[in-house]
Amino acid sequence: MAEESFYGVTLTAEENTETWDFVDEDYSRGQKLVIKQVLLGAEAKDNEFNVVEVTTGKDSIQIPIAVLKAGETRAVNPDVEFYETKVTFKLIKGSGPVYIHGQTIKDDVEVVDMEEED
Amino acid sequence: MAEESFYGVTLTAEENTETWDFVDEDYSRGQKLVIKQVLLGAEAKDNEFNVVEVTTGKDSIQIPIAVLKAGETRAVNPDVEFYETKVTFKLIKGSGPVYIHGQTIKDDVEVVDMEEED
Amino acid sequence: MAEESFYGVTLTAEENTETWDFVDEDYSRGQKLVIKQVLLGAEAKDNEFNVVEVTTGKDSIQIPIAVLKAGETRAVNPDVEFYETKVTFKLIKGSGPVYIHGQTIKDDVEVVDMEEED
Amino acid sequence: MAEESFYGVTLTAEENTETWDFVDEDYSRGQKLVIKQVLLGAEAKDNEFNVVEVTTGKDSIQIPIAVLKAGETRAVNPDVEFYETKVTFKLIKGSGPVYIHGQTIKDDVEVVDMEEED
Amino acid sequence: MAEESFYGVTLTAEENTETWDFVDEDYSRGQKLVIKQVLLGAEAKDNEFNVVEVTTGKDSIQIPIAVLKAGETRAVNPDVEFYETKVTFKLIKGSGPVYIHGQTIKDDVEVVDMEEED
Ligand SMILES: [Mg+2]
Numbered sequence: 001m002a003e004e005s006f007y008g009v010t011l012t013a014e015e016n017t018e019t020w021d022f023v024d025e026d027y028s029r030g031q032k033l034v035i036k037q038v039l040l041g042a043e044a045k046d047n048e049f050n051v052v053e054v055t056t057g058k059d060s061i062q063i064p065i066a067v068l069k070a071g072e073t074r075a076v077n078p079d080v081e082f083y084e085t086k087v088t089f090k091l092i093k094g095s096g097p098v099y100i101h102g103q104t105i106k107d108d109v110e111v112v113d114m115e116e117e118d
Numbered sequence: 119m120a121e122e123s124f125y126g127v128t129l130t131a132e133e134n135t136e137t138w139d140f141v142d143e144d145y146s147r148g149q150k151l152v153i154k155q156v157l158l159g160a161e162a163k164d165n166e167f168n169v170v171e172v173t174t175g176k177d178s179i180q181i182p183i184a185v186l187k188a189g190e191t192r193a194v195n196p197d198v199e200f201y202e203t204k205v206t207f208k209l210i211k212g213s214g215p216v217y218i219h220g221q222t223i224k225d226d227v228e229v230v231d232m233e234e235e236d
Numbered sequence: 237m238a239e240e241s242f243y244g245v246t247l248t249a250e251e252n253t254e255t256w257d258f259v260d261e262d263y264s265r266g267q268k269l270v271i272k273q274v275l276l277g278a279e280a281k282d283n284e285f286n287v288v289e290v291t292t293g294k295d296s297i298q299i300p301i302a303v304l305k306a307g308e309t310r311a312v313n314p315d316v317e318f319y320e321t322k323v324t325f326k327l328i329k330g331s332g333p334v335y336i337h338g339q340t341i342k343d344d345v346e347v348v349d350m351e352e353e354d
Numbered sequence: 355m356a357e358e359s360f361y362g363v364t365l366t367a368e369e370n371t372e373t374w375d376f377v378d379e380d381y382s383r384g385q386k387l388v389i390k391q392v393l394l395g396a397e398a399k400d401n402e403f404n405v406v407e408v409t410t411g412k413d414s415i416q417i418p419i420a421v422l423k424a425g426e427t428r429a430v431n432p433d434v435e436f437y438e439t440k441v442t443f444k445l446i447k448g449s450g451p452v453y454i455h456g457q458t459i460k461d462d463v464e465v466v467d468m469e470e471e472d
Numbered sequence: 473m474a475e476e477s478f479y480g481v482t483l484t485a486e487e488n489t490e491t492w493d494f495v496d497e498d499y500s501r502g503q504k505l506v507i508k509q510v511l512l513g514a515e516a517k518d519n520e521f522n523v524v525e526v527t528t529g530k531d532s533i534q535i536p537i538a539v540l541k542a543g544e545t546r547a548v549n550p551d552v553e554f555y556e557t558k559v560t561f562k563l564i565k566g567s568g569p570v571y572i573h574g575q576t577i578k579d580d581v582e583v584v585d586m587e588e589e590d
């Protein structure tokens with residue numbers, strides 16, 4: 001069974017960047033971050049777009065993953081995974097608050113060890 | 119196969135807090151709570167925000183997981199998991215009712231026991 | 237591999253209740269009902285709330301799982317599971333029609349039988 | 355690992371019916387169709403309901419799985435599975451176009467063959 | 473455990489086409505692309521439909537998988553998979569930007585090798 005933890009971070013105009021990196025260097029295989037929901041706070045301004053951009057270490061992909069706007073789109077459910085890579089989330093438009101929810105997972109390394117001595 | 123149960127709790131202005139903790143202390147590994155949906159009741163007031171905040175025992179994360187408002191957002195689907203940690207849900211804004219739905223899961227501890235005597 | 241079947245029921249003002257119970261008593265382990273979607277029919281009245289409440293046999297939980305309203309919320313996706321328990325769905329508000337969709341699943345009982353005679 | 359293929363069909367007023375049946379008769383176990391999304395086309399008429407009904411071979415269930423309307427509900431995500439059964443999709447209301455998306459899956463038949471000769 | 477990478481591409485009027493093909497020819501089995509979300513950018517024009525069409529190499533299926541419009545539908549979550557096939561995404565209507573999110577996955581080829589020498 002994989003070992004996992006809840007991941008929850010808040011982005012605002014003042015603190016608009018958050019980076020996730022490999023949590024455990026001794027456990028080099030199978031670590032990932034899964035983003036399930038990006039949610040706009042009740043305090044968000046009317047008619048203001050709030051855009052969260054992601055930048056990955058592996059492959060250097062840079063792309064918005066959430067476009068939120070009060071009265072139109074309160075939440076999106078990207079359900080994307082970042083596997084064995086550093087990831088940075090940045091609120092590139094809007095003043096938030098925006099909440100990012102997901103899991104960090106350390107996948108099982110299946111060890112099958114069968115020793116038979118006759 | 120994992121053993122699981124439906125999880126459903128109601129938050130209102132009067133009863134605005136609910137805590138989930140490890141159900142079975144004798145079964146220490148792999149217990150988790152999965153939150154699939156947070157739903158605003160038909161009785162909710164117009165134009166009132168209803169916000170559910172989560173606080174975790176492990177890592178002490180405190181963050182809203184649902185922002186609901188009649189006429190705009192009736193339900194969100196966070197699909198987040200709380201693994202081997204106490205979790206408290208609190209209705210920090212609005213009078214509800216708000217319904218939280220999910221599963222509690224006790225994961226299988228796979229026991230592979232291979233004894234061979236020749 | 238699990239054995240599964242599509243589950244689809246319709247609730248209306250006249251037939252407002254539906255109960256699911258263990259399908260196969262001879263197969264006592266691992267039977268569950270998964271509810272993926274609750275959908276409001278095209279014939280539903282404007283501005284009328286349609287609320288589906290669930291009652292479980294195990295733990296006796298009673299809670300709405302869908303709040304639908306034409307022009308606001310046409311469908312919700314609870315994605316909840318009822319495992320080894322009787323479940324009753326009731327349209328407690330509104331005249332429908334409301335459609336409930338999901339799966340019934342009989343999980344595999346893994347039988348590992350290794351006999352070796354030398 | 356299961357063998358799977360993308361499933362995508364278009365329903366219109368003129369071609370309003372589509373049937374899926376077991377693809378491979380020689381592979382009798384574990385074939386299923388999963389419906390992930392039903393989407394209303396940009397050409398759909400304003401204020402017209404578009405309803406997709408499903409009829410199953412096994413258990414003869416007949417029920418709408420999508421109710422779509424421009425300006426209100428552009429897409430639904432039923433996430434339902436049809437396992438070892440013929441399925442017919444019919445656009446019973448509206449002129450479309452409506453797009454149905456999912457997967458066909460042939461599940462693995464796990465063959466564990468352990469022969470030991472001493 | 474499968475090896476996976478985040479997939480994120482941007483379509484605009486100027487660069488309206490993107491093709492995904494087997495990443496690794498030496499690893500011929502089990503490669504797929506999963507599309508989780510298609511999201512309309514904050515810069516999209518009001519009342520303009522943005523439609524993303526997919527064309528597959530295997531079975532030559534051609535069908536829209538996303539119909540987006542500012543003020544109505546900001547994002548869809550198709551959750552479809554393209555398995556062992558080339559796939560082309562094209563923005564056939566609208567000027568975007570439209571963001572496509574998902575994963576590329578190389579499934580595990582399970583190798584069970586049990587050698588016993590007595
Ligand atoms: Mg799911």
Ligand SMILES: [Mg+2]
Nearest residue numbers: 079197433551
């Ligand atoms: Mg899913």
